[in-house]
Amino acid sequence: MEENRFWKRFRRDRAAIASLGIILLLLAVSLFGNWIAPYPFDMQNTLESLSPPSRAHWMGTDELGRDLFSRLIYGTRVSMSVSLLTALSALIFGTLYGAISGYVGGRTDNLLMRAVDVLYALPDLLLIILITVVIGRGILGVFLALSLVGWITVARLIRGEVLRLKELSYIEAARAMGATHGRILLQHILPNTVGVLIVTLTFRIPSAILAESTLSFIGLGLTPPAASWGTLANEGWKALKFYPHLIIFPSLAIFITMLAFNFLGDGLRDALDPSRAEVPGPIAQTEIKRVGA
């Protein structure tokens, strides 16, 4: 019954439904990219370098004559998988950390949260850059750095939820019946945070896309031959004045994807918790850190 009400509310949000469609399309593109792309992503054809969009090359070509449309499809796979995986791993680790901190409480909670506070004193992107200095760049480095930073927000959020839930009387009842702590946490508390978790995941993904593309854009992220939307935008940036098509298409891809995830997150949150419908999601989520990060 609960799901039905959720679905009814969610369906009314046309922006969220459209966004879900776009996201599914992007997932399909990243899964089946090699069948859609008209050319191999690294095929060079210097005779056709820097040509504007045409029928043969829908988005034009770069200075090595590589087809931008094909490269963008390949970049979709990289950008989407990096952001989905980092959002997921940040979610898992953050949930564990936050749940333990909130559930155990007392001195442990204090200590765990102090550690988080220190990390919170630095902006995300700064931390990410510092971590990539140590573990190196490339897909693995960027993935690890993004995951190592992303969990902090999740941990604070889940801790708050757990603190609230563990005072409820059904938990007391479970304890009176002799349930172990692990059982209470896993069976009774965490299932009730699923709504928050889904919304958090949805908002973490655009943050990850933003962080990865920003990092790659300023030249501290993925290194060639790997190409994400951010590295493509960086290549386009160098030719901005005379060949704007090279930056327009990757930028559009980033913009549309982030917009879709933000609208989907808003829609999910409003449908899951209508009482907070007027509160803009990311802020209610202490997610504000991601503005421009």
Place this chain on the structure above:
Amino acid sequence: MILYFIFRRILWAIPVLWVVATVTFLIMHVVPGGPFDKEKKLPPEIKANVEAKYHLDQPIPRQYLLYMKGLVQGDLGPSYKYLGRTVNDVIGDTLPVSVQLGLLALGFAILFGLIAGMISSATAHSLWDRISMFIATAGISTPNFVLGALLIYLLSHRYRLFPPALWEGISNAVLPSIALGLAPAAYIARLTRSSILETNRQDYVRTARSKGLSEGAILFRHILKNAISPIVTIVGPLTAALVTGSFVVEFIFSIPGMGKFFITAVTNRDYPLIMGVTLVYAVLIVIANLLVDILYTLIDPRVKLQ
């Protein structure tokens, strides 16, 4: 009372900064390879000399003590890359530029965001409101570099209205301030709207309305006072956002600020500069959060400082 609070918060900031300094120091020193390995192969004698000059030949605990000793005296050490200059010199030159840019962007964000949010809430659920909230979500979804590139292409290359780079006068500041401030402006707009709408539902607002006060008087005299506190709280996180945004904006507009130097320092593995800039950022954010807490109590006396 308030002085005592500020004093306690500054005391609390010291361990935070100490941890940040220690962690960055450790991070920078577990990295395989020193700053002088990569470039042209130096003859071993010269390399030894250079490393001795920067104490790199000492054991790590000793290097740490030396760094901390300098730090306590406000000395961030020498820069590896800009020979003959200290990190203090570099930061002294670049920090004012970054602060100017940050303040301009913050001002733009607050002004623009508040006005847009107020108009939106006054016309809630109308077409105008929906369009402006769509634009706000779009603003949040636009990375700084996308917006910056778009502004440069349209307003500098196409129509030569503003210079595309450098930091020499007011006309140089327009595009970067917008590129840096638009996403925060969009946040503030969304937050202002929702905060005003929520306050609007309170009983005392209904009372004011039933007394026959004009809508303007209600908004400015009754609603805004209470609706403003959630907006004040995000100034802290906003500072963090402006810091990270400034890396990108200073990079694409070639502004000689701290963010641009930070990126170059990372590419050059100029460890003392990386650590120095990181510490300055941590200090800035600690100060911003402290200011927010103080402002908060001034606006809303119900909040007690603790």
